[in-house]
Amino acid sequence: MDINLLSGHIDNFSRAKILCVGDIILDNFVYGAVNRISPEAPVPVFSINNEKTMLGGAGNVIRNVAALGGKGGIISSVGDDETGRKLTRMVGEMQGLEAYLQVEKGRISSKKTRYIAGNQQLLRADHETSENIFPALEEKILQLLDAAIPGYDVVILSDYAKGTLTQKIVRTAIDAAKKLGKTTIVDPKSRDFSIYSGASIITPNLAELQAAAGKNIGDRDELVSVCRALTKKFGFGNILVTKGKDGMTLVGGDTAADFPALVREIYDVSGAGDTVVATLATALASGVDLQESAYLANLAGGIAVERLGTSVVSAMDLKAGIFSEDFAGHTVKILPISEAQLKISRWRETGKKIGFTNGCFDLIHPGHVSLLSQARAGCDRLVVAINSDESVKRLKGDNRPVQNEISRAMVLASLAPVDLVVIFAEDTPLETIQAIRPDLLVKGADYTIDKVIGADVVKSYGGKVMLAKISDGHSTSGLIRKMGT
Numbered sequence: 001m002d003i004n005l006l007s008g009h010i011d012n013f014s015r016a017k018i019l020c021v022g023d024i025i026l027d028n029f030v031y032g033a034v035n036r037i038s039p040e041a042p043v044p045v046f047s048i049n050n051e052k053t054m055l056g057g058a059g060n061v062i063r064n065v066a067a068l069g070g071k072g073g074i075i076s077s078v079g080d081d082e083t084g085r086k087l088t089r090m091v092g093e094m095q096g097l098e099a100y101l102q103v104e105k106g107r108i109s110s111k112k113t114r115y116i117a118g119n120q121q122l123l124r125a126d127h128e129t130s131e132n133i134f135p136a137l138e139e140k141i142l143q144l145l146d147a148a149i150p151g152y153d154v155v156i157l158s159d160y161a162k163g164t165l166t167q168k169i170v171r172t173a174i175d176a177a178k179k180l181g182k183t184t185i186v187d188p189k190s191r192d193f194s195i196y197s198g199a200s201i202i203t204p205n206l207a208e209l210q211a212a213a214g215k216n217i218g219d220r221d222e223l224v225s226v227c228r229a230l231t232k233k234f235g236f237g238n239i240l241v242t243k244g245k246d247g248m249t250l251v252g253g254d255t256a257a258d259f260p261a262l263v264r265e266i267y268d269v270s271g272a273g274d275t276v277v278a279t280l281a282t283a284l285a286s287g288v289d290l291q292e293s294a295y296l297a298n299l300a301g302g303i304a305v306e307r308l309g310t311s312v313v314s315a316m317d318l319k320a321g322i323f324s325e326d327f328a329g330h331t332v333k334i335l336p337i338s339e340a341q342l343k344i345s346r347w348r349e350t351g352k353k354i355g356f357t358n359g360c361f362d363l364i365h366p367g368h369v370s371l372l373s374q375a376r377a378g379c380d381r382l383v384v385a386i387n388s389d390e391s392v393k394r395l396k397g398d399n400r401p402v403q404n405e406i407s408r409a410m411v412l413a414s415l416a417p418v419d420l421v422v423i424f425a426e427d428t429p430l431e432t433i434q435a436i437r438p439d440l441l442v443k444g445a446d447y448t449i450d451k452v453i454g455a456d457v458v459k460s461y462g463g464k465v466m467l468a469k470i471s472d473g474h475s476t477s478g479l480i481r482k483m484g485t
């Protein structure tokens with residue numbers, strides 16, 4: 001794959017308009033630690049440290065579409081309970097999303113609570129129903145589909161078997177989309193694939209494919225054979241099978257393509273399938289061909305499982321992944337601030353001291369390396385925040401940066417002293433410092449402590465500020481002047 005071409009495709013994701021229809025779920029993650037066994041019963045005592053709640057199911061699909069830069073719409077059902085009201089509020093807070101959440105009186109909204117100690121999930125508790133929505137609500141959703149589908153490029157059916165996707169709704173959505181020349185992507189739950197007949201693409205995992213086929217699948221040739229048989233039987237355009245550590249296989253007509261897993265370290269598989277479907281849909285809707293769309297979806301899924309919780313993969317993450325595929329392990333170092341906060345909290349739970357420094361880091365030179373090495377020597381984990389491209393332009397002029405933010409982040413992530421890279425859009429890193437709350441703030445000795453942005457914040461909670469020694473004769477501006485001569 002041409003990485004520059006793929007990067008260009010991602011820049012066009014803003015063209016995509018995706019409608020997601022299906023089951024919305026409230027994903028609740030409870031993080032803590034287990035240090036002893038209960039005296040009351042042979043069970044672990046779980047000490048809760050923090051909780052995080054996010055949209056799951058069809059909600060996670062549309063979160064990923066938005067993070068990738070696409071425009072989204074969602075049609076789903078919730079109950080008239082507290083979980084349903086929270087889901088409605090969270091969907092309402094997403095900017096630019098066209099949301100149609102239909103409320104059914106007496107229905108139990110879906111909520112999944114996962115208890116996690118370290119990186120290990122101890123328990124999942126589900127509060128939900130699998131009963132189909134009532135006929136009156138089904139009719140409302142059918143009317144919404146009729147009005148909404150013409151305005152979107154791709155329709156995703158996100159089936160979690162929680163009752164929103166009745167057979168009538170599935171059939172109507174696929175038929176209406178096909179009539180208008182729209183692509184339909186189904187993330188299936190039912191083992192009866194006839195329900196989804198005529199879909200453009202269906203994306204089962206290996207277990208779901210085996211359930212639909214009614215047998216275990218022994219090898220790749222058998223998998224392709226099964227997919228072709230199902231495609232012919234139910235009129236699918238293509239089947240994209242997700243296979244965990246073995247990557248994905250795309251089967252359509254006489255062709256079959258394999259996409260090896262691009263995962264370095266698995267932390268959490270929650271919601272990774274949603275990320276794959278959202279990326280596939282967004283790429284296709286922005287004009288990317290199927291093979292390249294599947295490649296990007298595979299890469300996005302690999303990034304998602306390297307993170308804790310039901311996480312989204314942004315356009316920036318995907319670009320970083322493309323350029324870092326040859327730099328194994330470095331993708332996971334570049335995170336949006338929300339994901340960085342979660343990772344830092346995990347470090348703190350194990351007693352790690354967090355260091356922080358920032359800058360444009362446009363052209364890395366020995367002075368930068370010295371600064372980073374000194375900073376890392378003073379802490380257990382070093383976070384480096386870099387100015388976004390627009391921020392650099394405001395500070396340095398229209399001819400800067402020389403390298404874009406993804407390239408700069410990638411170079412930093414490849415350096416041994418750096419444990420995490422975040423990108424901030426503001427002129428100063430103050431908001432990032434307030435969010436991360438580092439134990440050690442490091443800047444070069446060309447500053448005085450009273451001039452260091454965030455020094456007062458760090459000192460207010462007992463943190464320290466360090467001024468690193470400057471290596472004379474090295475500067476980005478000097479390098480640029482030399483290149484111009």
